[in-house]
Amino acid sequence: MKNLLSAGQITRELFKEIYSSALSVRKALREGRKKFSALRGKCVVNLFFEPSTRTRSSFEKAGKFLSADVINISTSVSSVKKGESLVDTVKNLDMMHPDVIVLRHPCEGAPHFAQKFVRAAVVNAGDGRHQHPTQALLDCATLTEHFGSLEGKRITILGDIANSRVARSDAILLKELGAEVFIYGPSPMMPRVPEALGVKKLNSFEEVREVSDAVILLRIQLERQNAKKTFPSIREYAELFGINRKRLKELRPETVILHPGPFNRGVEITGEVAYGDRSLIFPQVEMGLAVRMVVLSLLCGRLEKLKEEIQ
Amino acid sequence: MRLLIRGALVVDPSQKVEGKREVLIENGRVVKLAERIDKTEASEVIDADGLVLTPGFIDLHSHLREPGQEWKEDIESGSNAAVAGGITSVCCMANTEPVNDNPSITRYIIERAQEVGLCDVFPVGAITKGLKGEELAEIGLMVKAGIVAISDDGETPKDSKVLRNAMDYARSLGIPVFTHSEDKTLSAGGHMNEGYLSSLLGIPGMPKEAEEIGTIRDLVIAKLTGAHIHVCHVSTKGALKAIEEAKRAGVRATCEITPHHFTLTEEAVRDFNTNAKMCPPLRDEEDLKACKEALKSGLADAIATDHAPHSEDEKSVEFCGAPFGIIGFQTLLPLSLNLVRDGYLTLSQMVEKLSTNPARIIGKRDIGTLKEGARANITLFDPDEEYTLTPELILSKSKNTPFLGRKLQGRVKFTIYNGKIVYKS
Numbered sequence: 001m002k003n004l005l006s007a008g009q010i011t012r013e014l015f016k017e018i019y020s021s022a023l024s025v026r027k028a029l030r031e032g033r034k035k036f037s038a039l040r041g042k043c044v045v046n047l048f049f050e051p052s053t054r055t056r057s058s059f060e061k062a063g064k065f066l067s068a069d070v071i072n073i074s075t076s077v078s079s080v081k082k083g084e085s086l087v088d089t090v091k092n093l094d095m096m097h098p099d100v101i102v103l104r105h106p107c108e109g110a111p112h113f114a115q116k117f118v119r120a121a122v123v124n125a126g127d128g129r130h131q132h133p134t135q136a137l138l139d140c141a142t143l144t145e146h147f148g149s150l151e152g153k154r155i156t157i158l159g160d161i162a163n164s165r166v167a168r169s170d171a172i173l174l175k176e177l178g179a180e181v182f183i184y185g186p187s188p189m190m191p192r193v194p195e196a197l198g199v200k201k202l203n204s205f206e207e208v209r210e211v212s213d214a215v216i217l218l219r220i221q222l223e224r225q226n227a228k229k230t231f232p233s234i235r236e237y238a239e240l241f242g243i244n245r246k247r248l249k250e251l252r253p254e255t256v257i258l259h260p261g262p263f264n265r266g267v268e269i270t271g272e273v274a275y276g277d278r279s280l281i282f283p284q285v286e287m288g289l290a291v292r293m294v295v296l297s298l299l300c301g302r303l304e305k306l307k308e309e310i311q
Numbered sequence: 312m313r314l315l316i317r318g319a320l321v322v323d324p325s326q327k328v329e330g331k332r333e334v335l336i337e338n339g340r341v342v343k344l345a346e347r348i349d350k351t352e353a354s355e356v357i358d359a360d361g362l363v364l365t366p367g368f369i370d371l372h373s374h375l376r377e378p379g380q381e382w383k384e385d386i387e388s389g390s391n392a393a394v395a396g397g398i399t400s401v402c403c404m405a406n407t408e409p410v411n412d413n414p415s416i417t418r419y420i421i422e423r424a425q426e427v428g429l430c431d432v433f434p435v436g437a438i439t440k441g442l443k444g445e446e447l448a449e450i451g452l453m454v455k456a457g458i459v460a461i462s463d464d465g466e467t468p469k470d471s472k473v474l475r476n477a478m479d480y481a482r483s484l485g486i487p488v489f490t491h492s493e494d495k496t497l498s499a500g501g502h503m504n505e506g507y508l509s510s511l512l513g514i515p516g517m518p519k520e521a522e523e524i525g526t527i528r529d530l531v532i533a534k535l536t537g538a539h540i541h542v543c544h545v546s547t548k549g550a551l552k553a554i555e556e557a558k559r560a561g562v563r564a565t566c567e568i569t570p571h572h573f574t575l576t577e578e579a580v581r582d583f584n585t586n587a588k589m590c591p592p593l594r595d596e597e598d599l600k601a602c603k604e605a606l607k608s609g610l611a612d613a614i615a616t617d618h619a620p621h622s623e624d625e626k627s628v629e630f631c632g633a634p635f636g637i638i639g640f641q642t643l644l645p646l647s648l649n650l651v652r653d654g655y656l657t658l659s660q661m662v663e664k665l666s667t668n669p670a671r672i673i674g675k676r677d678i679g680t681l682k683e684g685a686r687a688n689i690t691l692f693d694p695d696e697e698y699t700l701t702p703e704l705i706l707s708k709s710k711n712t713p714f715l716g717r718k719l720q721g722r723v724k725f726t727i728y729n730g731k732i733v734y735k736s
Contacts, residue, residue, distance in 0.1 A: 086629055107629035108514045109583030128631065129513030168513055192518075196510035 003115050003122040004295060007136040007169040012176060018298070019141050021307060022290040028310045029065075029290065038297050038306035039068035043098040047090070048074045048125070049105045054261050054285065055125050055134075059102045062292035066306070071098070086110060087117050094118035099300050103127075121299040129163050134295055135260055136169035138288040140177055142280050143214055145287075146256060151178035154211045156202065158241065159218030159268060160189040160230070166218060166260045171197040184208050185218075185241055188230040209251050214280075217243060217259040217268045234267055244270045248278065256280050313337045314730065315353030319364035319691060324663045325680035334364065336687040339730035344681050359691055362724055365662045366679050367399025367430075367688030368643065369669035371567055372489070372543055372615035374636070375401070375432065378419065379408025384620035384708050386420065389640075390429040392618075392706040394734040396640035397690035397723040400431040400669075400678055404464045405442065412437035412448035414456035421457050429733045430726075431688075433459040433673060435489060438477045444468035447477060454484050459673040460541065462489035465590060465635075467525070469495065471532060478538035487539040487565070487672060492525035492550065493591065502631050504577045504592040512581070514630065517592055523549035530557040530564060541672055542566040544617050546591040548601035555610050565672050566605075567615040570639060570646035571713070573602040579713050585626045585633035587713040589619065606664060607655045613672060614664040616643050620709035638707050641700075645719035648694055652720070658694075666690075691725040698722060 001009065010018075028036075044063040048056050056072065063070040073093075086105065093101060094117070102123045103111045108130035115122040126132040140150065147153055155174050161167045161183045171181045175198045183194060184202040194201045202208055208215065220237060231237050238244075243257060257269070257279045265271050274281050297306040314336040321332035321344065328344070335343040335352060343352075350356060375389040384392075393401050403420065405411035411420065417434050424432030436458035437448040443466075450461055461481055467490050468474045481488045498521035503509050505516020526542055530553060533540035545551055545566045557564045571589065576599050579587035587593060605611040619636025626633050647665060650656045656664070670679025677686045697720045702710045726734035 085624075085627075086632075087627060105629065107631040108512055110629040112583055113629050129515075131513075162510075163513075165513060168511070191510035192505050192516065193507045193510040196507045 001298065003111070004133050004299065005111050005115065005122065005124045006131045007133045007172040010133065010137065010173055010176065015137070015140065015173070015177060018137060018291060018294050019144055021294045021303065022141055022287065023145070024307065024310050025293050026286060026290040034065055035067065036065060036306060036309050037067045038302045038309055039063065039066035039300055042068045042100070042300050042302070044068045044070050044100045044102060044296060045093055045098040045120070046070065046072045046102045047093065047104070048072070050126065052104055052126070054288070055104065058288045059125060059292050061289055062296055066293055066296060068296065086114055090114045091117050094120055100296055123295065123299065126165055128165065130165050130168060132165040132169045134288070134292055135166050136173040137295070138284055138291045139170050139216060139258060139260070140173050141291055142258065142284045142287045144177070146280060147213065149178070150174060153179045153213045154182065155179050155214050155216065156182040156184055156208050156212040157199070157216045157218065158208065159185045160220060161185055161218070162189050162191045163221055164218050168197060170216060171199050182208070182211055186231045186237070205250070212251065212255050214256045214258060215243070215251070217257065217263070219260065219262065220264055220267050222264070238267050242268050242270070243273050245272055248273050248276070258284060261285065312355060313353045314355050314357065315348060315350065316357045316359050316364060316689070316691070319359035319362045321364045321681065322658050322662045323366055323681040324659050324667045325366070326682055328681070329659050334681065334689070336727070336730045339687055341681050341683055341685050341687050343683060357725065362691045362693055363658065364689060364691050366666040366681050367690050367726065367728065368397045368665040369400040369679055370398045370616050370618065370640070370643070371402045371541070371613055371669050371672060373401050373403050373618035373640070374406065374620065375403040376620060377407065377423065378416070382708070383622055386423045386432060387427045388706065388708045390424065390427045390432070392638070392640040394429050394726040394728065395706050395723060395736070396643050397692060397726055398430060398640055398643065399688035399690070399726060399728045400433060402433045402435050402459060402673065404435050404462060405437040406464045410437050410441050411435070412440050412442070414449060414452040417453045417456035417458055430728050431678070433457070435460045435462050437461065438463040438488070439468060439473060442466045444470055444473060447473070447480065450477070450480055451484060454486060458486070460487045460489045462491070462543070465491045467491050467493070467529065471528065474529070475532050475536060478532055478536040478540070482536055482538040485674065487541045488533070489541045489543050490529045491543050492522060492529045494521045494524040494528070497521035497524065502588065503580050504594050506577065506595055508577045508581060517590070519547040519549055519594060519598070522547050522591055523553060526550040526553045530554065530562055533557070533564060534560070534562045537563065539563040539565070544569045544572065544591060544615070545605070545611065546572045546594050546602065547598050551601050551605045551610060558610070565612040565668070567613040568602050568606060568611045569615060569617045570643055571637060573599065573606065573650065574646050575713060580630070583630040584713060585628065585630055586637060586711045586715070588630065588633050588635055589617070589637050590635040603650065603655050606650060612664070612668045614643065614647055615669070616640055620707050621711050622709055623711070626711045636711070638705070638709055638712050640707065641705060642712060642714050642719065644692055644723060645721040648721035687727055687730040689727040690723060692721060692723045694721050696720065696722040
């Protein structure tokens with residue numbers, strides 16, 4: 001695999017490989033080991049055309065823990081503001097011999113387009129509303145660890161599905177791993193053809209309760225809500241679609257909650273629920289780091305080296 | 312000079328001719344069309360065995376980009392590409408810079424085209440000043456200067472009162488109103504068809520219903536005013552149904568379909584190909600079929616290219632950043648011939664859509680026909696020749712077409728304009 005652009009590239013077998021490696025990496029991290037040499041001499045460029053804290057720092061730490069040289073470029077400091085095109089930016093970066101370019105961009109398909117012009121491996125760290133494959137990996141890894149297996153599990157993604165790359169990525173990989181996937185949220189936030197994602201639309205919270213072994217909440221992207229909002233008010237969203245203590249109780253007791261972060265406290269989730277014992281939100285973050293370390297090693301052809309190192 | 316063309320299969324629906332005929336041309340006019348013409352009457356002879364001879368194609372919808380955007384195309388490069396596609400008359404939209412909303416710009420375009428001298432360029436004037444949808448442009452003066460229709464292209468006035476006034480006025484002046492029918496409040500922010508693929512890719516969609524609503528509104532205003540409405544680049548089953556009903560109810564409505572809308576579906580943008588991004592967008596199988604059926608039944612009057620050149624620099628960007636539009640002059644014939652090969656159209660019906668009907672829609676009597684006395688605008692093509700579309704073959708300044716690299720069948724061999732050979736391959 002040269003690039004990681006879409007969750008659709010990840011087969012069951014590949015997931016298994018990444019998952020088991022990620023667990024070993026995480027174990028090593030938990031044991032306090034923070035420096036590995038798997039990517040010594042390799043260079044990772046984080047090229048972010050959208051604001052990001054979690055994903056960017058996760059890729060940055062992943063690279064640094066592996067001893068790669070990491071360069072971070074975000075739009076506010078790059079020449080993009082001077083009107084340089086995406087092609088020219090990535091082509092120029094590529095001439096500096098990076099091994100991996102981690103790209104986040106607001107346009108769907110931007111990494112698919114950019115990879116045509118570079119020699120470095122490209123990791124899609126989020127392209128508009130389209131894909132965010134490492135998020136799918138970390139969500140599925142977190143859920144696999146929790147359930148043992150995703151086979152036959154029923155997972156609901158709740159929120160602004162139409163605008164969510166997390167939903168599109170998760171749905172595809174969850175299905176690949178044998179789960180059944182449902183979506184729920186305000187109707188204007190649903191995609192026109194849910195079947196395109198292989199998901200079923202639920203029509204009430206009661207249905208969510210009935211089917212869900214886990215609920216993946218999505219962040220309400222306030223920045224994508226312009227004058228033509230797809231919901232009337234934050235208060236109304238929180239009341240009808242947010243997960244608070246009361247709502248959590250309505251769900252089955254074994255149902256767990258995930259959220260890709262950053263969460264809007266009191267909107268899609270209350271702090272109490274996020275920090276509660278049925279939340280996997282913080283384990284997700286830790287798993288994200290481990291998964292990204294594995295992905296970077298894989299794309300640099302150094303996964304075996306990493307595995308040897310952590311044994 | 313008296314030019315005789317012999318050996319061709321002549322297809323001229325205006326006189327219900329489809330058979331071996333010989334054509335004699337003198338002083339830029341057709342002087343004789345007969346089964347046999349004595350060779351001694353001619354000073355030059357073209358042997359056209361195996362070729363099809365038709366009245367020159369008339370493209371109702373194009374963008375020549377001059378004045379103002381000459382890096383994309385200009386009247387000279389556009390004319391060259393048009394005649395290479397067998398097109399001898401090109402209607403060009405008003406969205407130039409400055410906009411063609413006054414007689415000076417209209418005259419400039421016509422004079423430039425005459426200097427180039429390869430084909431007719433018929434400007435379409437703006438409906439409103441600056442295409443802003445507010446104040447009516449000087450439509451009457453532009454008609455005197457030579458426009459054949461009015462249109463605000465992609466910006467059909469949202470204000471129904473403005474459109475009503477324009478249609479009333481156009482009716483009184485005897486010209487059609489070309490509409491890009493779309494409710495832009497519904498399709499705002501979209502970059503492709505809304506449906507299966509947009510749901511999968513996450514690219515904001517343009518619902519079919521936006522086109523349907525726009526079409527219905529524009530047809531209703533045409534009915535109110537009695538104007539001749541020509542609905543451009545119809546792409547959905549729903550819009551076609553609305554046009555069918557309007558025609559049945561006596562509205563003076565005509566419409567066109569582009570080759571890309573009867574050839575491709577949204578699948579062409581799956582890999583984020585910006586050369587398959589246009590407005591209206593490529594739709595799905597159901598709509599594709601409806602477009603072909605509409606051409607077959609005669610509901611769709613014309614095939615038009617919506618030739619919209621954009622430079623490689625503009626198109627070689629991420630999908631959402633790319634402008635809408637593709638070029639179409641040189642793929643018009645081979646793609647239309649596919650409909651003949653697939654049994655949707657007879658050769659004669661194809662020529663109706665490419666020449667006879669377009670002439671009628673813009674009210675021109677001396678083109679779109681090979682009747683004696685008509686202007687000698689003629690296309691001669693080999694319907695069977697196969698070739699691959701390469702950038703080198705494209706004479707437009709811009710190469711933005713999803714058909715690059717495709718096998719095409721059917722090639723223009725000669726294009727004759729006012730009796731002169733303006734293209735030969």
